[in-house]
Amino acid sequence: MSTNFIHDNFLLENKYAEELYHNFSKNQPIIDYHNHLSPALIADNHVFSNITEAWINGDHYKWRAMRTLGVNEKFITGDASAQEKFLQWGKTVPYTVRNPLFHWTHLELARYFDIYELLNEDSASKIYNEVSAKISTPEYSTQNLLAKMNVEMVCTTEDPTDNLEHHQKLASGNGKLKMSTAFRPDKAILIGNEGFNDYLNTLAEVAGVEIATYADLITVLTKRLSYFHENGCRLSDHGLDQIYSVSFTESEVSNIFKKRRKGAQVTDEEALKFQSAILIFLAESYHEMGWVQQFHLGALRNNNARMHRILGPDTGWDSIGDLPQAQQLSDFLNRLDSSDKLAKTIIYNLNPADNEVFATMIGNFNDGSVKGKVQLGSGWWFLDQKDGMTKQINALSNMGLLSCFVGMLTDSRSFLSFPRHEYFRRVLCNLLGDEMKRGELPDDMEWIGKIVSDISYNNAKEYFNF
Template structure:
């Protein structure tokens, strides 16, 4: 884009062909074994309505900043007024506030992601800052008006083969049902996320069950009714191509109780009374085991994202609502409850393929070793430790995850990266992950720590980048 070129090399992007690749081994691993692999994004929060409609975004703010609480947190840290983040400022004003912020994100993964995304989608070679922002905004907005930059066009640029969105049991899946994969050249599936039926302590719990009753056609007056309603929605999702679920929980509850006790707890809560902490844990334990057995019956993959401490800033939560950038890493106890839950399912031979993700890096080795307890030889990599997630999906977090998994399991069976994003511009994170993986292995090849066998190491890179996920999910 000639309109923002400068004579100074200082303003040139650092996103070169060998970005993050520190030797020839790393370069060859990436360029010959990783770069060309399609993307299977098996967990994200993309809006399926926009995928179906092949939505055309009005401007860069709409496609890049809207809903991105990573960027919002950085802007707030810099002292940017909320008006330019989630407030009533114009889209251009919001973008320029972000452009002003970008130089201050140096050493934050946002600096890498920002310039990688500008380069890969829009062929922007300049560093984004307060001076280059206006011209970059104008140039990208011009491109966004062309068919090449519709939602399908953006996904095609990144060689995306499959996207798996995330929907509540109440969802009609109307957009998934209407989606024509052949026409779009893209597969779209969904993940079943019934957390609102599990989190019994929520003030909105009974209102949610009323909605679930309406959608399922099952009046929910007793615990058996709840299980029947959830099962009907699992059947509905399954009939419409769903093959996996996802749970976003603080931790996996484990406080066993008898079926009769659980029935009484549900009756108490459905009647409007709050449960004690112990009672809530007993209920959540029972419903999680029920769901886990159902997932196994239908041949689904179950995912558990564990460890977020959400909605810390109650003042801002009341103003902006959830998922607006007020979450952090929690320090919950994870190992024992997770072990007991997986064991309860495994002991009945009802443990589905399972992916567990931790948000607290202190739990890395716990999760890396937990998966080995339940890999029974029936499926390659049956129980997976998921990629670095949320606050850990950056270079240091990914390297630590890969190292712990290598030390305590088989990284060769790992199913790789996902975006977990609400943005159609997040897919270069797969490239970011692949470059980090190749550099890690390339450095060890150069040091003589692993063989200088490009076919041996390259095959593992290709599998982690694509083939392992392809086989694991049967997409």
């Protein structure tokens, strides 16, 4: 066996795991049904100028690690050169042991650039030059980077104001890669946000309809939903702290919206009523159009007010929240199910303490109409690592049917993040292989292999029907 840290049987601890991975999972195409990649960079087949542009810029996972080690912000988001930033990352990597960054870093170097040398302070300069020389050529354009990982479909995430020109551009070409989008209208939901009215003005301008009343907002969102649907969108996505589902009346919501539109602040109770109303409207619309709805729940965002003022959102100041999730989520799903307006639904949990809560909740609304209609989403953000994946798999297995699971996604802004699918597949195969070895699962490679293949690719292919 190779002495490389990353080798053929990395994370695979016995012959069963090895056979499951190599024969049933490794070569399956990737459907990455949720990410934050730039559709412009995909459609334009962008070529990066150096590895830092592709790998470090915008990656708040790496930024948090570098800050923890004491690296000055100049070398993270500041004005240091690309090479200087990479050298500081190289210096940081050895200290990330037992953080998923250590595994991801070396998987990505191996899979994209055939580099199996460990990245550290001594090797950083050499690796920077070698990788930058490769990634700055057309062979490593964005579409080719995706092709290297056998990516069949990517689904980016866009605001209702987006014109989807880049999706249209890629769709008009003759390439093999398919790109869809997920409709993410959170800025129209979070009425208490400081920029809410400014956002609605922009949304109104895009739609060509004035938004003065709640009825106007519904009209505009309906118009944008139709536009997205016409351009191939079949998914929505929401990144919320929790589901909003309290009692409201139409007159209450109209008055709350009118109050906010005039520039006044709304109370927490008023905000919750409005957010519940708009979320129910959207969810019913998704069902009518045959979409899949996704809810990413449980993040506590922008904790560091000082750094948020300096750098803005999505720069590494978020964490796991401990908000109550069960009751409003149950009320929300029950209201939709009671009127037969519950779309296919994926619920992603960020707090590991809530894994079993979410895993049992999905079983309440799987009604036999669709295989895996309501899904417990893969471990995401802080939980898309070996331990988080294992806990999510175990909770789903114990409380539901792992065999119906639609599998992994990147949820990433990085074009070099797709070995996370491999990482997940190895973790899955090792978990099942270990239980086969111990006799907890039957020694039936074809059957367990089929389940692995389904989770790796087939279930997502069927569920999303791209």
